[in-house]
Each structure stands twice: as structure tokens, then as C-alpha cells.
Amino acid sequence: MERSQLLQLILLHTAWLVGSGQLHYSVPEESQHGTFVGRIAQDLGLEVDELVPRMFRMVSKEHKDYLEVNVQNGILFVNSRIDREELCAQSPMCTIHLEMIVDKPLKIFHAEVEISDINDNVPIFPVSEHQLFILESRLSGSYFPLEGASDADIGLNGLLTYNLSPNNYFQLHEEKHGSHRKSLALVLKNSLDREKSPVHHLLLTAMDGGQPELSGTMQLEIMVLDANDNVPIFNQTVYEVNILENITVGTSVITLTAHDSDEGSNKEILYSFSNMASGLLRHTFSIDSSTGEIKTKEEIDFEDIKLFELQVEAADQGSYSLVGHCKVLIQVFDVNDNAPEVSVTSLSVPVMEDSPLGTVVALISVSDRDGGINAQVSCTLWPPGLPFKLVSTFKNYYSLVVAEPLDREREAEYKLVVTAQDHGAPSLSTTSSLVVPIGDVNDNVPTFGQASYTVFVKENNPPGAHIFTVSASDKDVAENALISYRIDEKLWPLSSYISVHSESGKLYALQPLDYEELKLLEFQVSAKDAGLPSLCGNITVQVFVVDENDNVPTVSRAAEVPILLVAPVAAGHMVGKIHAMDADSGYNAWLRYELHEGSGSSWRVGLYSGEISTTHALDEADGIGNSVTLWVLVKDHGKPVQSATATLSISLVASTQPVQADDHLLRMGGSPMALVDTTNIYLIIAICSVSSLFLLVIIVYMALKCQAQLKDAAVHGPGTATLVCASEVGSWSYSQRHSRNLGYVAGEAGIKSDLMVFSPNIPVFAMNAEVGNAKELVPNSSGEVSQVEDLRSLILTLLYSFRI
The missing domain is CATH 2.60.40.60 (Cadherins)
Structure with a gap:
């Protein structure tokens, strides 16, 4: 509809131009150079031939030379590119006005060339x-x-x-x-x-x-x-994190990320713990409000808390803040950082040494605050070889029981170490020390330090003198080791001689002892403990009375009988012998003889034999009928020396005087036949004694062999004893049943002399300085007197007895 109206307008405009005497042409824009527009000479009624002569020319005032007329043929053509939009912009009508001028005569013609639009421009937006x-x-x-x-x-x-x-x-x-x-x-x-x-x-x-x-x-x-219409959203609603309890303070646990689909401040997120979070959580962990990183603020202990549950919020920064939520579960894993704990819940001490095997001594419990394998604990007992053992009664519960027989005397107290070790890596252990004392049972007899005691006491001791102390020990303790002493008087009463202090074991001599009357006291001392029932031990004590030089030598009255010598007498002739004796023993009874000064030089006396002999020959010139008195001084070897004086009267007679008997017979008051008879009797006795002695030696030897097996020695009173004495000269011994004097008649000087036996193996005793006591030190290498020496001494003693 619109296009048809536009076409009508164009046709009307063209008709108006034609009617006004003006030429009107049309040419599309963007036509090429030389495009035919119109036959302008023909249309103006001009001859082509007259165009040049009449100086035909075309003028366009406001436009460039878009168009041109070829004067050779009178055609109007396009001379240069014509852009309607450039030339006329948006004007609906776009024309170029031309004036054609000819001379001779001058005449002006008008022509109008319309530039028609073509669709050569695309629609254009202000911006692309x-x-x-x-x-x-x-x-x-x-x-x-x-x-x-x-x-x-x-x-x-x-x-x-x-x-x-x-x-x-x-x-x-x-x-x-x-x-x-x-x-x-x-x-x-x-x-x-x-x-x-x-x-x-x-x-x-x-x-x-x-x-x-x-x-x-x-x-x-x-x-x-963006509008703040989105809540921040976490990647997960629940986060689960596992950490070790030994994590370092300040270590990052997790970084949370929340997303907000909004923008700008609506997208900016701040992280925080929920307002409902406990103070413990806030003290344990921190969160970075910008990054959402959660870190530890203090040390974490698995044994206190094993799981942390954190409520975390993410809030955007919009005008009306929106908040997102998530939960963080932090599981704490155990580290073996706790050593086991040992607890002794019951300790029954002391443990009696007669406790049966399996007796419970203590109840022990162990625990470990760690978890899992770190809390698995095993117990051991140290040191090894103890008479106790650990018996597991229940999980982490043990009983300490007696595993071997106990002996308090061997070990009075045990120090045990219980070691509890867990199974963690690395393993941790704890030790607990126990002291288990062993209770005493009266199972030990009081014992003395040696099998027997030998005591040497000097005679003439003061009454009540302390002569020795016996001491017994008991391996038990307390009343079981409280010992009392007493003397066993079942076989021979000793109450008048010896007493013992019941507590100290001190032996006292109740009266002075006389060696000449009593040489040996042998008795048993019993040591009894105070246990229930009480036990008793015995010891044999031998008290030897040691001789002191308290007796003066005694000269036999037979020595005072006058002696008659028949002249002449040869030099060295023995005229007699002093017969003296000493009630003492040993050196104290060992006599020596000396002539008193003034006895003359014709006589001499044997130092130890007492034999008086002439120093030179005597004849009638020396004074027949005169009597000579000799004073012989008899001394012992004791300290102090005791002495006596013997007076001997000797008369020299002529050979013509009858002599009834020899010197010996005169002194003895008998006859020569009696001397012979007496000598024969002695020989017969000696021969018989030697035979008997041989048999006795065999019996004694067998007895000595069995002596070590005898446990209880017989208690003896005064009687036979073997005296062993140590002196500065040497060791010697002799045996006698009773004290007897040693004396010899003059005729037996050659065969009856004092017997001196040197015995280097006799035991040596240490003397008690206070009361003259003595303890045996070291008898010999075997600890007792050699049996061989005993046998030898016995034989010599017997021989000596027979000679006497």
C-alpha cells in the first residue's frame, strides 16, 4: 500500500516538470561511469551538429560533475559515482539541477536529473x-x-x-x-x-x-x-578429620570452603564457630574468618577427649546476611605417650618363711591411659631367680605368689621390681618397687662358733672370776633368736665349781681351783632360744687348770740317812742321790740341784739327776772317821723359783771295817738280795706291760678313729687328764692319774730318770690376760690335734708310768 502511493507521487512530479518546460531524467545511484541518462540535445530540440558551434555547455551550481553531455552525440551520461545518501541524505526526492546554455542566440535550458535510490545500505545499530x-x-x-x-x-x-x-x-x-x-x-x-x-x-x-x-x-x-538470595553452602555438610594427639599447636587441621552464588558483598563470606560452641572448643581450636582454616590453639590429649564436634557457620556480607552451616568431626588418634601405671592394691607382709607355694603376697593392677594396642600391657618380675612369680588373674590384674620355698635365714628381704610395658611403638614402661620382708619361723637351732671349747684357767683364781664366755648364735630373729644359757648337770654336779650367766654366756669359777686336786672340768653348756617351740643346742667345754708354782720342792727323808764310804774311793764315784719331789707340774716341778757353798770341793751333784759323786779320789789321808755334811739346794724352774735344802752326811771309813750293804741298800734299809729280787720283779712287770701295751695301742687307735663320730662326750669329774702346756723352752706333756712325786733311789739312777717328751704339734692356746683363760687358736692344719700325736703321747706316757 505504501509503495503504490510513493509511485504515484513520482509520476505526478514528472508530469509537472514536463509541463513546466523543464527536462527531467532519472538515473539510479551508484551507476557506473558512462551510464546513459538521456538524449538531452534531442530533448531540447537542438541539432547535434550545432552543439559545438553554439558553444553548448552544462553547468551544475551545487553539485559536482556527476553528469556530463557528450557534445558529439548530445547524450547525457554519468560522469562520476553518485551516492544518493551522500548527496541527499534522507530526503525523499534527490535531484540534480542542470543548466544547459547555448549561444547564438543565448538560451538557457533547465534539466533535472533525479537520483533514484537503490538498496545499497544495510540497517545500522548505534553500537554493535x-x-x-x-x-x-x-x-x-x-x-x-x-x-x-x-x-x-x-x-x-x-x-x-x-x-x-x-x-x-x-x-x-x-x-x-x-x-x-x-x-x-x-x-x-x-x-x-x-x-x-x-x-x-x-x-x-x-x-x-x-x-x-x-x-x-x-x-x-x-x-x-545479583540479589542476596542465596545462602552460603559448604562443600560438605559433615567433615571428618583425623589428627594425632601429639599435633603441634598452631597446626592446620582443615580448611573449610563455602560457596555463595551471589556476587559482591553478597558473595563475601566470613567463617566462625557457632554461638553454641563450648568454651573448651573455642580454647582448643581457632578458625580464620576469611579463609575458613581451622588450627589448634593448645595441646590435645587423646586421654581427655577423643572426638571434637564443631559447628561452623559461613555468613555472607549482604545487607541481610544469610548463614550456612556445617559440622566438623575431629577424631583424635592415640599416640603412645602415656607409660603404664602400676598399683599395688594389697600387700600382705611379712611373708612367713614356711608359707606354702601359691600363697598370695600382693595384688597388682596395671593400667594405661592410651588406647588400642598402646593400652595393652604385660608385666614382668625382676630380678630373675626370685622365689616369687606373677600370675595373671584377670585382664590387667596380677597376683604375686610364692613360687619356691622361702628361707628367711638365707634371704631376709626381697626387693622386687614389677615392670609394666605396653605394646606401643615405641614401647613405654613403668617400674614399681616392692619390698617383701620374710617373717621368721623358729626353724634354726642355736649354734656355737665351734664344736667344743678348751679353756685354760690358772689355779688359785679368785672366787667368782670370769674364766670364759660361750657364745651361740641363732639365725632366727626376735624371740626366736633370744638365747639363754645353762650348764647341763645331769651327769656330774658342777654347781660348786662353775656357773654360767643365762643371758651373756659368761662362765664363772665359783671357787679357787687347785691344779694338784683338779686338773680338768668337762661339761656341756646348753643354748636355748625363746621360740615356740623352743630349740636347743649344746657345746662341750673343757676347763684345764693350769699349774702355778705354788708348791715348794720336798726332799725325801731318806736323803738324810748317813752315808758310809769305804776308803779308798775312786774319782767320780756316786755316793748317793737326793730324792726330791714337787707337787706342781711341768716347769714348776722340774727340779735342779746345787751344792751349797762351803760344802767342799771333793763333791759334786748332778744338776738335774741329784746324784752326788766325788770330784777326785778319796783315801785314808782325807780323814778316816770324819763326817762331812753336804747341803744340797733343790730348786724348781717356776717363777718365782721355789727351793728347799737337803742335808747329807757322809763318813769315810777304812777298808778293814765291815760294810753290811752297798750304799743303796744302806739308804733303803734292806739287803742286796732284796735289791735283786725287787729288780727282777720290775723286769717281769715291764715285759708283761709291753705285751699289754701293744694290744692297748691297737684299741686306742681304733677308739681315736671313731672319736670324730661321737656327738656327745661324757662329762668327767676329777680324774685322768692330758695336760697340754706351752712354755718358753718348748712343748712337753706327761700324764698321771693322781699327783705323785717323782723320786729315784740312788741305785736306779741309770734307768729311772725324769721323762721329757718334746711334742711340737701340741695345740697352742691364747691366754686370757684378765683371768688366765685361753682359747684354742689353730691346733694344726686340719683344725684339731693330730691323732698320731695323741697316740704317740699316749704311748710315751704309758712307758713313763711303767718306768716309775
Whole structure:
């Protein structure tokens, strides 16, 4: 409809121009050079031949030389490119006014060349890309104006229509107001969601009505502006984290991340613990409000808390802040950082030494604050070889029981170490010390230090003198080791001689002892403990009375019988022998003889034999009938020396005087036949004694062999004893049943002399300085007197007895 009206206007305008005498031509724009426009010479009624002579020329005042006339043929043609839009812009009619002038005669012709439009311009939008910012909270039906396109062409070529690319949110609205161009707008048909589609890209196309149709486009970028309509969301609703309890303070545990689909401040998130979080959690952990990193603030102990449960919030920074939530479960794993604990819940001490095997001594429990394998504990007992053992009664419970027989005397107290070791890596252990005393049972008899005691006491001791101390020991303790002493008087009463202190074991001599009356006291001392039942031990004590030089030598009265010598007497003739004795013993009874000064030089006396002999020959010239008195001094070897004096009267007679008997017979008051008979009797006795002695030696030897097996020695009173004495000269011994004097008659001087036996192996005793006591030190290498020496001493003693 619009196109037909436009065509009618063009035809009317052309007719008006023709009618006014003005030529009117039309040529499309963009025609090429030389395009035919019209036969202007013919149309003006001019001959072609007269154009040059009449100086035909064409003038266009306001336009360039778009057109030109060929004066050779009178044709109007296009001289240069004509752009209607450049020439006339948007004017509906675009014409070029031409004036043709000819001379001779001068005449002016007018012509008008209309430049017709062609569709050579595409619709053009003000911008090729256009951004729109629309809040996602805008309601459906909202308008958003757009700037339309323009087309330099006119008419149908400039008539534009629009098209919007398909989408779910916008539609194009066109509205025309009169002759003005259409106004365009986008209408929101569905609600926007920035988080779903933050940007919408649309293509707006403008199409003209030309042939061919040209179009132009504009890219629409619709930015959906954020509204705080999204809550921050964590990646997980529940986070599970495993940490070790020995984690270092300040170590990162986890970094939480929450996302907010909004933008700007609506997207900015701050992390924090929930307001409901306990103070313990806030003291243990910290959270970075910007990054969401959770760190430890203090040390963590598995034994206190094994699981932490944190409520964490993520809040955006919108005007109306929205908060997201998540839960963080922090599982604490155990580290073997706790040593086992040992507890003794019951300790029954002391443990009696007669306790049966399996007796429970203590109950022991162990524990470990760690968990899992770190809490598995095993117990051991140290040191090895103890008479105890650990018996597992229940999990982590043990009984300390007696495993071997106990002996308090061997070990009175045991120090045990119980070691509890867990199975962690590395393993930790704890030790606990126990002291287990062993209770005493009266199972030990009091014992003395040696099998028997030998005591030497000097005679003439003061009454009540302490002579010795017996001491017994008992391996038991307390009342079981409280010992009392007493003397066993079952076989021979000793109460008048010896007493013992019941507590100290001191032996006292109740009266002075006389060696000449009593040489040996042998008795048993019993040591009894106070246990229930009580036990008793015995010891044999031999008290030897040691001789002191308290007796003066005694001269036999037979020595005072006058002696008659028949002259002449040869030198060295023995005229007699002093017969003396001493009640003492040993050195104290060993006598020596000396002539008193003034006894004359014709006589001498044997130092130890007492034999008096002449120093030179005597004859009648020496005084027949005169009597000589000799004073012989008899001394012992004691300290101090005791002495006696013997007086001997000797008369010298002539050989013609009858002599009834020899010297010996005269002194003895008998006859020579009696001397012979007495000597024979002695020989017979000696022969018989030697035979008996041999048999006795065999019996004694067998008895000595069995002596070690005898446990209880008989208690003896005064009687036979073997005296062993140490002196500065040497060791010697003799045996006698009773004290007897040693004396010899003059005729037996050759065969009856004092017996001296040297015995180097006799035991040596240490003397008690206080009361003259003595303890045996070291008898010999075997600890007792050699049996061989005893046998030898016995034989010599017997021989000596027979000689006497």
C-alpha cells in the first residue's frame, strides 16, 4: 500500500516538470561511469551538429560533475559515482539541477536529473554490542528500552523490521509513534536467576524492505545483577578429620570452603564457630574468618577427649546476611605417650618363711591411659631367680605368689621390681618397687662358733672370776633368736665349781681351783632360744687348770740317812742321790740341784739327776772317821723359783771295817738280795706291760678313729687328764692319774730318770690376760690335734708310768 502511493507521487512530479518546460531524467545511484541518462540535445530540440558551434555547455551550481553531455552525440551520461545518501541524505526526492546554455542566440535550458535510490545500505545499530544490567529480583513484564537501527536508504529500502533471537526470558516489543521511527524495548517474561544464568546473550536483527533484503545486527549482553538470595553452602555438610594427639599447636587441621552464588558483598563470606560452641572448643581450636582454616590453639590429649564436634557457620556480607552451616568431626588418634601405671592394691607382709607355694603376697593392677594396642600391657618380675612369680588373674590384674620355698635365714628381704610395658611403638614402661620382708619361723637351732671349747684357767683364781664366755648364735630373729644359757648337770654336779650367766654366756669359777686336786672340768653348756617351740643346742667345754708354782720342792727323808764310804774311793764315784719331789707340774716341778757353798770341793751333784759323786779320789789321808755334811739346794724352774735344802752326811771309813750293804741298800734299809729280787720283779712287770701295751695301742687307735663320730662326750669329774702346756723352752706333756712325786733311789739312777717328751704339734692356746683363760687358736692344719700325736703321747706316757 505504501509503495503504490510513493509511485504515484513520482509520476505526478514528472508530469509537472514536463509541463513546466523543464527536462527531467532519472538515473539510479551508484551507476557506473558512462551510464546513459538521456538524449538531452534531442530533448531540447537542438541539432547535434550545432552543439559545438553554439558553444553548448552544462553547468551544475551545487553539485559536482556527476553528469556530463557528450557534445558529439548530445547524450547525457554519468560522469562520476553518485551516492544518493551522500548527496541527499534522507530526503525523499534527490535531484540534480542542470543548466544547459547555448549561444547564438543565448538560451538557457533547465534539466533535472533525479537520483533514484537503490538498496545499497544495510540497517545500522548505534553500537554493535550493547550491555544491559538487570537486577535478578526484577519482576516479570518489566520494560527495558533499546535503541533501534537506522538505514540510509529511503522508501522500502529504508523500511526496517526487527527480530530477537529466541530465549526464555525476553521478548521484543516494537511501538511506532506517528512518522517517527519505531521504539524498541525488551520485556521480561520470566524471572531471572543470576546464579543460574548470570549473563544472557541475545542477537537483535534489523531488516530493511529492499530487494535484496539487507539486515544489520546488534549483540545484546544482558548482565543479571545479583540479589542476596542465596545462602552460603559448604562443600560438605559433615567433615571428618583425623589428627594425632601429639599435633603441634598452631597446626592446620582443615580448611573449610563455602560457596555463595551471589556476587559482591553478597558473595563475601566470613567463617566462625557457632554461638553454641563450648568454651573448651573455642580454647582448643581457632578458625580464620576469611579463609575458613581451622588450627589448634593448645595441646590435645587423646586421654581427655577423643572426638571434637564443631559447628561452623559461613555468613555472607549482604545487607541481610544469610548463614550456612556445617559440622566438623575431629577424631583424635592415640599416640603412645602415656607409660603404664602400676598399683599395688594389697600387700600382705611379712611373708612367713614356711608359707606354702601359691600363697598370695600382693595384688597388682596395671593400667594405661592410651588406647588400642598402646593400652595393652604385660608385666614382668625382676630380678630373675626370685622365689616369687606373677600370675595373671584377670585382664590387667596380677597376683604375686610364692613360687619356691622361702628361707628367711638365707634371704631376709626381697626387693622386687614389677615392670609394666605396653605394646606401643615405641614401647613405654613403668617400674614399681616392692619390698617383701620374710617373717621368721623358729626353724634354726642355736649354734656355737665351734664344736667344743678348751679353756685354760690358772689355779688359785679368785672366787667368782670370769674364766670364759660361750657364745651361740641363732639365725632366727626376735624371740626366736633370744638365747639363754645353762650348764647341763645331769651327769656330774658342777654347781660348786662353775656357773654360767643365762643371758651373756659368761662362765664363772665359783671357787679357787687347785691344779694338784683338779686338773680338768668337762661339761656341756646348753643354748636355748625363746621360740615356740623352743630349740636347743649344746657345746662341750673343757676347763684345764693350769699349774702355778705354788708348791715348794720336798726332799725325801731318806736323803738324810748317813752315808758310809769305804776308803779308798775312786774319782767320780756316786755316793748317793737326793730324792726330791714337787707337787706342781711341768716347769714348776722340774727340779735342779746345787751344792751349797762351803760344802767342799771333793763333791759334786748332778744338776738335774741329784746324784752326788766325788770330784777326785778319796783315801785314808782325807780323814778316816770324819763326817762331812753336804747341803744340797733343790730348786724348781717356776717363777718365782721355789727351793728347799737337803742335808747329807757322809763318813769315810777304812777298808778293814765291815760294810753290811752297798750304799743303796744302806739308804733303803734292806739287803742286796732284796735289791735283786725287787729288780727282777720290775723286769717281769715291764715285759708283761709291753705285751699289754701293744694290744692297748691297737684299741686306742681304733677308739681315736671313731672319736670324730661321737656327738656327745661324757662329762668327767676329777680324774685322768692330758695336760697340754706351752712354755718358753718348748712343748712337753706327761700324764698321771693322781699327783705323785717323782723320786729315784740312788741305785736306779741309770734307768729311772725324769721323762721329757718334746711334742711340737701340741695345740697352742691364747691366754686370757684378765683371768688366765685361753682359747684354742689353730691346733694344726686340719683344725684339731693330730691323732698320731695323741697316740704317740699316749704311748710315751704309758712307758713313763711303767718306768716309775
